Amino acid sequence: MPIEIKELHIKINVNEGSKPPASKSTAKSKDEDPVAECVEQVMKIIERKKER
Template structure:
């Protein structure tokens, strides 16, 4: 018998004082190709969506 979820609650804690990713700052200072950087980020986002 399948299970039906009618309601889903998601709770997130946001820390506004947190620093951005150190990895993102490092890649900007390298002077890499901005198009390649965008493609890499899009691919990571797509991988995360597949995991859901």
């Protein structure tokens, strides 16, 4: 018998005073534009969907 989940509750705690953990994106050079990179990835996804 399959189980069907009708509702999912997610609870998180946010500490506004703490610093976010260092990530790989901060290590990148300042010359790279993160918005352009996101747009490029979205365009690739759209192209893949058109091929189907």
